Amino acid sequence: MGNITRVGVDIAKSIFHVHAVDRFSEVKWKGKYSRSKWLAAISRKVPHGAEIAMEACSSANYWGRELQKRGYKVKIIHAQFVKPYVKSNKNDAVDAEAICEAMSRPSMRFVSLKTVRQQDVQAAHRVRDNLMVQRTGKANQIRGLVGEYGLVAPIGIKKLRQAIPLWLEDGDNGLSSMFRSILKGLFDDLINLDERIDELDKTIQEDVQQDPVATKLLELRGIGVLCASALSSAIGDGKTYKKGRDFAASIGLTPRQHSTGGKPKLLGISKRGDGYLRKLLVHGARAVIRHAHRHNDALSQWLMKLTSTKHVNIVTVALANKTARVAWAIVNNNDSYRPELIASV
Incomplete structure (x- = not known):
């Protein structure tokens, strides 16, 4: 079992299914274990440093932290990205195999493990x-x-x-x-x-x-205590996302796309991800737009220019998107809020 490099685990309330392969994707181990015994089985059969993946569901963060303590690299995948790899009929063993396959894809996106x-x-x-x-x-x-x-x-x-x-x-x-x-x-x-x-x-x-991160985020217009707290928890250290747009897309603030034949077609926002955080950002953006005419800074001028040609709902989402991207940049770069740059982001 020493050559196992990748493990997919289908976690559940009582019974856990495991599917392990080597670096050539050859199956080396399949198993079904109870809740109290599966970690011990992993420790016996899987070498330290191997990658272990699970679906993002209840208790995934807990088990992820337990596996990290034992020296494994943990990856959590959203269930919608695992589904295409489920072959034929669906059962727990097939789900574990699909997770193992999905985690090997170079372009796969993973969910950050929460503390x-x-x-x-x-x-x-x-x-x-x-x-x-x-x-x-x-x-x-x-x-x-x-x-x-x-x-x-x-x-x-x-x-x-x-x-x-x-x-x-x-x-x-x-x-x-x-x-x-x-x-x-x-x-x-x-x-x-x-x-x-x-x-x-x-x-x-x-x-x-x-929380020093949340304190920094409070400097942004349209972000209050609730939003700063939720943003800090969602972004983490910011390393999960390559750029601010990726974070904005993860909470559904970017357009859905339905293009074909080389003709791009953008629809309304996707509304994917954390709806609660998106709601806080949108409410904060509405408050900023409502009082934009009282200010003369770069952000207010940008908002007034947009509202003169666009519906206020479109401008609201645009500002919420911008706020999310700036928040990510502040956290990822360990930087402070600079109002003179926000209109150009």
Whole structure:
């Protein structure tokens, strides 16, 4: 087994399939192991320094770090890039073989292995985003229910919070005692969601203050605490991407292409990758464009020139794309933000 150079692993909840080849792509080992035994099998049969690849899925980062500790080179591949190499019927053993084959392609693109800290930050953002969805749903539910009793709150969740106590205290608004009890429970749920979101905001804020990369990114216009934190976690050291456009493309901020016969045809943005990060960048770009007319710097002039000929949505995505590319350049080059250069990027 000493000549194994490449291993594809199909990871799962309980059973792991392994497919290993040598430098001539000749199969040297196939195996099926339980969760508790597969790492030991890898250590026995695969020499240190060999490349081991897995699909980007739940627990891939954990197993990747465990393999790195044992001296292996770890590569993580997006599932969509593995699928073309699956031959005939699909099963776990075939998936492991396909992963092994896909990792050998010179042009294959790999997903960066996340550190524990990056996963912590990502978890905070995911939980916060889910709580925001729950809070919006709770507010809409309250509005819908009280609307059946002829009560309407002004637009905005802040206004709704102010209105609910007044409805509960008003004895002449037609609300029954049963519905008042239900509304009080819904209001408590809403307040609880607010408190949990505030706690996560503080956690992310504290992390950004301790993260030199996120602190640098805060200098960019259109990037606040949430976006700086998410960007820092997504970019890592920046070495995963060859250039800023590759990073922008990885989060879906570049056009889809459908060309044939030598005739290029560009469509709307691809919307691939991290939709949450793309959303933060787009919202930040909208805020910058809204106030561009108040400034006279190079970026504002560029935006005003674009908005005079293009739809504001196109300009928004263009700025979000530019911001992502500049953020990557700052991280990759360990540089500081230079406003005089951003309009030319």
